[in-house]
Amino acid sequence: MIKSIAKKEFISTLRDRRFMALSIIVLLLLLAATVVGLHSYNTLQAERDAAQQTVNDQFANSEDRHPHRMAHYGSYAFRPKSSISFLDFGMDSYTGASVFMEAHKQNSANFSQAQQSSSLIRFGEMTVAFVLQMLIPLLIIFLCFGAFTQEKETGTLKILLSQGVSLRQVAWAKVAGYSKVVALVVAPAMLLASALLFGKGGFDLSGDVLVRLLLFIGSYLVYFFIFIVLSVVVSALHQRSSTALVMLLGIWILCCVIIPKASANLGATLYTTPTKAQMDADVHEEVAKGIDGHGSGQDERTEALKQELFKKYKVSSIEKLPVNFDGIRMAAGEEHSTQVYQEHFDELTDIFRKQNRISEYASFLNPYLAVRHLSMGMAGADFDHYVHFQNEAEQYRYNLAQGLNNIQTTRLKYGDKETRLSSDTWKEFQPFVYETPQAGWALTNHIVSFIALFMWLALVSLVGMQLIDKTKIA
């Protein structure tokens, strides 16, 4: 029974020219977004690869320098784009692409696309995710709003039911038929994206990418299914197609426009972020309380460090220390300043996470938010991936600075500011290589959205169908 009605819905829809025209437009948008996303990915990734290679070469082949000069010369970490990010740019366009890694300072990522683009980017970008999250639900609404109301208006529902079919069977059959139609629109773009991802070079292909892609596609399939069932249920609960359509468009506006904005504003209101000027001032004040690597060595903290070393090496003057006190003081200053920077960065990150959490929990009110978070997470373009990169870059910066301080400590004498070490020394340092975290890590970060999406699935399937059972036929 279900198969027959599903087939009828599929055939009827394919023969509906208005719907087919709409579907073709959405499919073309989807294909265009895939190709544009891929082009953007290729361009940005090539630029970042080239830039990373250039700075790595420049660092390794740098001229003869004092190690601390080299620490200030520093290097750059360019954030590689995640393979699936061509489907969902997420926050990538607004977060920085590179971090300058130097001694004593923890710089934030700079040179985001938004910084380098016109104000038009604020209108949003035509990405595959945008089409999947916003336009496909609209297409589903236009496809399904008359699922039951048209049958009621024309009287075919009574004929259907008089054949011995239950309301629930009709509903599931319609869901099956519409799912097939939606698959017809979405599948070509998804297949194209998969073919581009796995059939062409230039991508970081691994099992993890496949897992991410499957989770990405799976999340959207659940999302579309939720919208299809929801639309069918709303249609069943109304007597007229026009009122069902208005109700569904209201739900779409609420889910895709109002709740996301409201949850973001609520998050920003509840958890206020400090200004950059305030944060810089706080960091500067706290760093000043520690050992100044460049200081004269007259302050109490430097004196205490000196006395500690005298005691350890059983000597009475800096000159008699078996290690270079300048390097040790630099290392101590670096450790302190890094700790201060990291604490403030963690505090700031925590505030952003709390803001994001409001939006994540709003997924229980809105499947759009659930899929948006999951989509960004699987695409490696969310806030957590950005922070992960920042932390990796910071870890590298700290190790680089301390490695150079160690060279100063062990290979140069106290007070030696003239010696220049050859570029062979710099080649001892491995270049920065960023490994994107595993899909499981990304999924764990969005477990609330994952649960919310499946809660919606259960809700519309169970409660929705119970409501359909109570639909008025006559």
Added chain:
Amino acid sequence: MEYILEAKQLRKEYQDKVALKGLDLQISAGEIFCLLGQNGAGKSTTINLFLGFIQPSSGAAYINGYEVASNVTQVKEYLAYIPENVMLYPNLTGMENLALFSSLAGFDYSKEELMHYLVQAGLPADAVSRRVGGYSKGMRQKVGIAIAVAKHAKVLLLDEPTSGLDPKASNEFSELLLNLSQQGTAIFMATHDIFRSKEVGTRIGIMREGELVDVQPAANLNANELENLYLNYMHVAR
């Protein structure tokens, strides 16, 4: 005697009105029972109760001996329903519509069999492969009849089926009903059409304000007498 279609003190109340006031009715196999009445008299309510689309407030409706309210799915096996305006699915052909509704009733017919049912119902052979969206009302009603015939239903419930049909189509429809009746199908037809009732009906009932006020064998009355009787009950001055 076993009746195919039966109502015992069947009553339906809504919040502010009584739509059906304790209907008692028995219809046998091969009988055509025509129910006349004004809009809102309770004709459609009666059909909806037999179809199980609404629950009775009291009393019971029976199809082939099964109480409808407690055997909603089971009784559908025995009945077919044709509404006032058979719309069907406009993007499907007549044959596809019939194939769909037949498959829902558990019949998987070949194209030849589907064609046979449609042509038997009076649909021109060249129309069966055209989309129903381009059919006249009469043609759609014929597909509706084909759906009922192909289901081999024991009971046919018709809700004002000739409303809006031209005289020729209406006449053809009557012939189809008489054929079905001769094959043993019990037909319950709610209608405004006094002339058609007299033409095809075995018995004619008159319903007023939810009450079956009179039932007459069609053979006992000519068309004029039936009209007068009906108008009397409707309190319309002659």
